[in-house]
Amino acid sequence: MTDVPLPYRVIRVNRETADTVTLVLAPTGPATLAPFAPGQFAMVYAFGVGEIPVSVSRIDRHALRHTIRSVGAVSAALCALRPGSRVGLRGPFGTGWELDRAAGQDLLVVAGGIGLAPLRPLVLDALAARHRYGQLNLLVGARSPGDLLYAQQLRFWTAHRGLRHCAVTVDRSADGWWGHVGLVTTLLNHAEFAPDSTTAYLCGPEVMIRATARDLVHRGLPAQRIRVSLERNMRCATGHCGHCQLGGVLLCRDGPVIGWDRADPLLSVREL
Amino acid sequence: MAGSTATAVLDRNGLDALVKELTAQGRTVVGPTVRDGAVVLAELASADRLPWGWGTRVEAGRYRLVPREDGAVFAHTAGPQSWKAFLHPQREQLWSADRGSDGSLSIVEERADPASYAFLGVRPCDLRAIAVQDRVLTGGRFQDSGYAARRTGAFLIAAECTEPGATCFCVSMGSGPAADTGFDLALTEVVDDAGHRFFARAGSTAGAEVLSGLPHRPPDPGTEAAAHDAVEAARDRMGRAMPPVSLRDLMGESLEASRWDDVAARCLTCGNCTMVCPTCFCTTTEDVTDLTGDHAERWQRWDSCFDLDFSHLHGGPVRATPRSRYRQWLTHKLSTWYEQFGSSGCVGCGRCITWCPVGIDITEEAAALHDELAARLRQEEENDEGGGDDRKEPER
Ligand SMILES: Cc1cc2nc3c(=O)[nH]c(=O)nc-3n(C[C@H](O)[C@H](O)[C@H](O)COP(=O)(O)OP(=O)(O)OC[C@H]3O[C@@H](n4cnc5c(N)ncnc54)[C@H](O)[C@@H]3O)c2cc1C
Numbered sequence: 001m002t003d004v005p006l007p008y009r010v011i012r013v014n015r016e017t018a019d020t021v022t023l024v025l026a027p028t029g030p031a032t033l034a035p036f037a038p039g040q041f042a043m044v045y046a047f048g049v050g051e052i053p054v055s056v057s058r059i060d061r062h063a064l065r066h067t068i069r070s071v072g073a074v075s076a077a078l079c080a081l082r083p084g085s086r087v088g089l090r091g092p093f094g095t096g097w098e099l100d101r102a103a104g105q106d107l108l109v110v111a112g113g114i115g116l117a118p119l120r121p122l123v124l125d126a127l128a129a130r131h132r133y134g135q136l137n138l139l140v141g142a143r144s145p146g147d148l149l150y151a152q153q154l155r156f157w158t159a160h161r162g163l164r165h166c167a168v169t170v171d172r173s174a175d176g177w178w179g180h181v182g183l184v185t186t187l188l189n190h191a192e193f194a195p196d197s198t199t200a201y202l203c204g205p206e207v208m209i210r211a212t213a214r215d216l217v218h219r220g221l222p223a224q225r226i227r228v229s230l231e232r233n234m235r236c237a238t239g240h241c242g243h244c245q246l247g248g249v250l251l252c253r254d255g256p257v258i259g260w261d262r263a264d265p266l267l268s269v270r271e272l
Numbered sequence: 273m274a275g276s277t278a279t280a281v282l283d284r285n286g287l288d289a290l291v292k293e294l295t296a297q298g299r300t301v302v303g304p305t306v307r308d309g310a311v312v313l314a315e316l317a318s319a320d321r322l323p324w325g326w327g328t329r330v331e332a333g334r335y336r337l338v339p340r341e342d343g344a345v346f347a348h349t350a351g352p353q354s355w356k357a358f359l360h361p362q363r364e365q366l367w368s369a370d371r372g373s374d375g376s377l378s379i380v381e382e383r384a385d386p387a388s389y390a391f392l393g394v395r396p397c398d399l400r401a402i403a404v405q406d407r408v409l410t411g412g413r414f415q416d417s418g419y420a421a422r423r424t425g426a427f428l429i430a431a432e433c434t435e436p437g438a439t440c441f442c443v444s445m446g447s448g449p450a451a452d453t454g455f456d457l458a459l460t461e462v463v464d465d466a467g468h469r470f471f472a473r474a475g476s477t478a479g480a481e482v483l484s485g486l487p488h489r490p491p492d493p494g495t496e497a498a499a500h501d502a503v504e505a506a507r508d509r510m511g512r513a514m515p516p517v518s519l520r521d522l523m524g525e526s527l528e529a530s531r532w533d534d535v536a537a538r539c540l541t542c543g544n545c546t547m548v549c550p551t552c553f554c555t556t557t558e559d560v561t562d563l564t565g566d567h568a569e570r571w572q573r574w575d576s577c578f579d580l581d582f583s584h585l586h587g588g589p590v591r592a593t594p595r596s597r598y599r600q601w602l603t604h605k606l607s608t609w610y611e612q613f614g615s616s617g618c619v620g621c622g623r624c625i626t627w628c629p630v631g632i633d634i635t636e637e638a639a640a641l642h643d644e645l646a647a648r649l650r651q652e653e654e655n656d657e658g659g660g661d662d663r664k665e666p667e668r
Pocket residue numbers: 041050052053054055056066067068069070071072073074075076114117118230231232233234256581584585586
């Protein structure tokens with residue numbers, strides 16, 4: 001189903017932060033979308049309002065999860081949905097993180113803000129197959145402690161799932177916050193990875209992706225082993241509307257996850 | 273009686289019969305007609321509606337119809353529309369959604385039944401443009417099903433170019449003035465002492481069958497040679513040309529050129545160039561609801577990369593300045609299109625030059641970028657030679 005949205009039912013709404021919710025969605029009939037891979041996205045339709053690209057934030061056999069931050073008309077309408085409401089879904093679209101390609105290597109996952117959502121299924125897959133990878137580092141940045149996504153889950157992963165290198169930082173501290181304060185790049189010093197055998201996965205605001213990727217290249221990571229997920233306006237997700245162009249890249253088709261070797265020269269040109 | 277004819281000579285009656293035959297096959301026949309001082313594409317009830325005796329005079333930012341003494345019908349250059357208006361229409365409904373009283377949602381595809389088109393008088397550059405849009409809209413992993421349905425059954429009758437306009441540059445884009453492939457029938461108009469006639473070639477089985485059913489003469493060497501010569505002569509009379517370099521590389525090297533500021537100072541970002549361009553395919557979507565609020569529709573309509581909202585992200589547009597939007601249009605046409613769809617996005621039809629209200633000329637911009645790049649490379653070379661010190665091992 002890539003042309004016409006398939007109705008899905010909201011079976012649960014998890015409030016994550018003041019402006020962000022996770023919708024747990026299941027098909028309303030026997031038809032379902034093809035399976036999603038971590039990093040891929042769906043076009044999510046809010047009835048009568050519009051349709052926006054949203055990554056999958058968790059993939060279960062019977063349900064899809066999308067974690068959505070309310071920033072405008074469509075995302076606000078989606079965040080206001082209640083259990084039992086319907087949405088339309090198209091997908092899966094785009095490239096995934098392709099964790100398999102990093103077998104045997106250290107993993108470095110760096111998320112800023114809502115960028116943790118597309119990375120969660122990747123982290124879950126890595127935790128489910130810990131023996132296949134070296135160190136698993138998860139570095140998370142948020143604007144403030146209250147904006148931190150999946151806080152409980154991060155603690156659970158650290159306490160019970162063997163996630164040893166999880167560090168969190170906030171731009172602005174608040175009462176009761178005893179963690180790091182500052183940009184997510186400052187956490188790189190706390191991570192444990194061998195630059196020559198590490199794959200990094202980055203998602204978040206473009207400035208954060210740029211700063212982190214450049215820092216990692218500086219530390220000796222080859223650009224093609226830094227995978228970044230980028231965002232552009234998307235109307236069709238099928239490669240036909242032209243909105244998601246970033247130079248020669250059609251981000252809905254060739255992305256959203258691309259290698260930093262490809263992204264760096266494009267993001268270095270202002271307003272490309 | 274089904275027959276098959278590869279080449280033939282038609283006269284005006286032959287064209288009449290062609291329109292009648294295609295209409296009888298249930299096709300909507302579309303071709304050039306004269307309306308509101310321009311040659312516009314419209315449904316043809318008969319070949320009489322074609323622009324007999326009309327030519328065009330074009331320049332950057334100017335277009336004028338001029339009567340012709342010789343009565344020629346295909347002596348005009350590209351008009352304000354292209355065939356994409358039919359194959360990839362300006363506005364199209366995609367689907368509708370209804371919300372039931374129990375909150376249920378049903379969504380159904382709403383593509384209109386595709387017309388079975390016959391296009392009469394497709395220029396070689398426009399044939400190429402159709403092939404370009406085919407790759408964009410149906411050549412990838414996902415197909416635009418509406419386009420595919422309209423395109424699959426379309427019957428294309430090319431008209432080779434014998435009267436190129438001042439804004440044409442198909443020769444330098446390798447897309448004209450002769451029609452090589454991609455047509456069912458190709459016509460070459462010949463007007464000389466031996467009369468007004470059309471050398472016709474079939475390019476498909478369907479074309480050969482149609483041709484055999486029309487009143488025609490067998491091809492004579494005189495007509496075939498005259499047709500060939502007229503197209504060859506057109507090759508040497510192109511109004512414009514692109515600089516003879518790899519435009520793909522030129523654009524790639526010119527992303528920070530100062531020429532973009534120069535053109536941005538003239539460009540109105542009106543988007544006319546994208547509307548008239550036969551390959552520009554960009555669309556956006558509109559969601560509308562009726563008064564009950566329980567019925568919603570998704571429409572698709574043409575969009576333009578010159579529109580500020582085109583690159584909207586919730587933080588603001590990515591391409592806020594006219595400089596970046598003109599750069600996007602030109603680099604996409606001439607360069608990034610290769611990476612995305614395997615060919616150039618420009619076929620040299622000249623429409624964007626003719627219909628730009630301020631006469632911005634894609635060939636002139638490319639030439640200026642080329643000059644700027646050449647000057648920059650010269651400068652870098654001189655610096656390299658002059659700065660011998662750079663190459664000395666630094667003292668330590
Ligand atoms: C691949 C991908 C994955 C993403 N994953 C997630 C995710 O997991 N979670 C998440 O929260 N976000 C995600 N996003 C971002 C999300 O898609 C945007 O936040 C969302 O599109 C904002 O839409 P909106 O209607 O809420 O906001 P708006 O800013 O109102 O924009 C909505 C749309 O309306 C159009 N629009 C806005 N204003 C105008 C106007 N004046 N005129 C015409 N059109 C206009 C724009 O084209 C825009 O696409 C992702 C984006 C991409 C590309």
